[in-house]
Amino acid sequence: MFDFIVVGAGLSGSVIAERIANDLEKEVLIVEKRNHLGGNCADCYDKNGILIHKYGxxxxxxxxxxxxDYLSKFTEWNNYEHHVLGHIENKxxxxxxxLNTLHDLLPPKEAEYIEKKLINEFEFGSKVSILELRRNDDKDLKFVxxxxxxxxxxxxxxxxxxxxxxxxxxxxxERLPIIISNDNRYFHDKYQGIPKEGYHNLFKNLLSNNLIQISQKTSFNDVLKIKNNEIFFNAKPFKGKVIYTGMIDELFNYEYSTLKYRSLKFIFETHPxxxxxxxxxxxxxxxxxxxxxTEYKHLTLQKHDKTTISKEIPEEYEKNKNIPYYPIPKNENYEIYKKYLKKANKIENLFLLGRLADxxxxxxDMVIFNALKLFEKIKEF
Ligand code: FAD
Ligand code: UDP
Structure with a gap:
């Protein structure tokens, strides 16, 4: 019998399963409804042999x-730093x-004048959110x-x-602040990169312990049930711990209405x-x-005479039709979420983790941080 059941083999589920197996030396069952590891971080080779990120x-x-340091135990890195251009006014x-964008889009004198004002107001090297900048009283800063x-x-x-x-x-x-400097990188964090051998290998390394058993194409509902605040596994009361990384509204059968998510359609194209x-x-x-x-060869540093790109078309999330990529950060959604959380907290051996459950x-990085934090908690439990 398993000591732990983890629902979802995405990053959250994989990190917590790795800790349980390698540190506690306990048996873990992972149930994953898709037919691959890694959740939305998954990568694979397309039919032309080009490494792509399946979900953007x-x-x-x-x-x-x-x-x-934790993740670096399971992968080496390619040291990639992401660069993004915006197609704006045909440039x-x-x-x-x-500050480089400012000079690219405004006439030189105007750009210089505004640059001085920005540095004066916020100091060189700082970051300011667009919503904050729009509240500035200065008419030139308000204009920009x-x-x-x-x-x-x-x-x-x-x-x-x-x-x-x-x-x-x-x-x-705020994820995309205005940068009061000439730093063109998309992210400014100290540590950056993409797993040198790809995400699939990273996940294989995380989940390599024989104490971890993975059941793919298996949904929570196929093997687990919740009744009167008790968890049942294959129809028998389950006394071990369950870590759930799927959608919290699905866990409780949408009892308090469905939570809203945003989805995406990816169009992949290979060009010769x-x-x-x-x-x-x-x-x-x-x-x-x-x-x-996105053109993946820039990210993965793969050499190939062809190249694969993806276009992302946002769309509404529809149950059983597409994937709930993004929770929608709005107060009214958090209110519904809180009701589900209250219900989940009544189940002693249930632990929520990850983008969908939280x-x-x-x-x-926050997903990993939270998984490591949760591990410390369940270790003591
Ligand atoms: P998920 O990846 O969603 O994993 C959950 C897993 O649980 C899935 O495999 C799912 O199939 C499974 N599951 C769900 N419900 C059930 C169920 N009932 N039964 C069984 N299995 C179930 N983060 C970055 O740091 N950098 C980036 O550049 C970046 N780019 C992104 C781009 C896009 C387009 C998106 C959508 C996200 C991006 N992210 C990025 C965020 C990153 O994908 C998430 O932080 C991370 O994947 C969350 O991991 P998770 O395990 O919590 O969730
Ligand atoms: N955003 C925008 N214009 C851009 C890039 C981002 O308005 O060119 C906003 C948009 O609301 C987006 C958010 O900033 O959802 C976060 O952008 P990020 O690139 O972090 O999105 P993700 O990669 O998470 O989809």
Whole structure:
């Protein structure tokens, strides 16, 4: 009999299973409804032999040394730093918006004047969110804030989320601050890269202990049930611990209505040329129905005479039709989430973990951090 059951073989489930097996030396069963490991971080070779990220570009970046050191035990890194251009006014300009972008888009004298004002107000090297910059009283800074808002944020956010930036939790647009420097990198964290041998191998290494058994194409509902705050495994009461990394509303049969998620459609194309675009990702805030194009060879550093790109078209999440990639950070959704959380907290041996169970827009590093934190908790339990 297993001591632990983990639902989901994404990053959250894999890290906690690795800790349980390698540190506690206990048996773990992972049930995973897809037919592969890694959840949304999964990569694979397409039919042309080009390594792609199945669910869109995944660049690992963190300032948390503990997380970096932990993951580095299971992979080497390719030291890639992500560069993104925004297709704005028919030019490809660096994103996040920084002083170089300012000079690319405004006439030289105006750009110089505004640059001085920005440095004076926020100091060189700082980061400021678009919503904060828009609240500035200075008429020139207000002008540039409105310009950036219109050209970079408004239409991209409407496409990505179906609503305007100010209708979302400010943390969403704060992910893309305005950079008061000439740093063109998309992420500024101390540690960055992509697993040298790919994500699939990273997951294989995380899950290599024989104490871990993985049952793919198996849903929570196929083997587990919750009744009167008790968990049943194959119809028998389960006294071990269950770590659940799927959608919290699905866990409780949508009892308090469904939570909202945003989904994406990925269009992959292979082109018979060495490179399709100059950098890893180009964002299209104001044109087309897709938000961005990613060319994977830039990320993976793979050499190949052809190249594969993906276009991301945002769409509403529909139960059993597409994948719930993003929880939608809005108060009304958190209110529903809290009801589910209260219900989950009544089940002593159930632990929630990850983007879907916590209903939070986590990057990979926070997912790992939380899994390591949860492990310390369950160890004592
Ligand atoms: P998931 O990856 O969703 O894993 C959950 C797993 O549980 C899945 O495999 C699912 O099939 C399984 N599951 C769900 N319900 C059940 C059930 N009922 N029964 C059985 N199995 C179930 N982060 C970064 O740090 N850098 C990036 O560049 C980056 N890019 C991203 C790009 C996109 C397009 C998206 C959508 C996300 C990106 N992220 C990025 C975030 C990253 O994908 C997540 O932080 C991470 O994958 C979350 O891991 P998880 O295990 O919590 O969730
Ligand atoms: N965003 C935007 N324009 C851009 C890039 C991002 O408006 O060119 C906003 C948009 O709301 C997006 C959020 O910033 O959802 C976070 O962007 P990020 O690149 O972090 O999105 P992710 O990679 O998580 O999809």
């Amino acid at each position: 570009p995944h660049i690992f970046h963190t300032n948390i040394k503990l997380v970096w 490809n300009v660096p994103l996040p918006f920084n 804030a409105d310009f950036i808002y219109e050209k970079v944020f408004l239409n991209y956010t409407k496409k990505q989320w179906g609503i305007k930036p100010e209708e979302l939790d400010p943390s969403v647009t 040329i060495e490179y399709y675009q100059k950098v890893g990702t180009i964002n299209y805030p104001n044109d087309y129905e897709f938000t961005r194009i 209903y939070k827009y986590y990057n990979m």
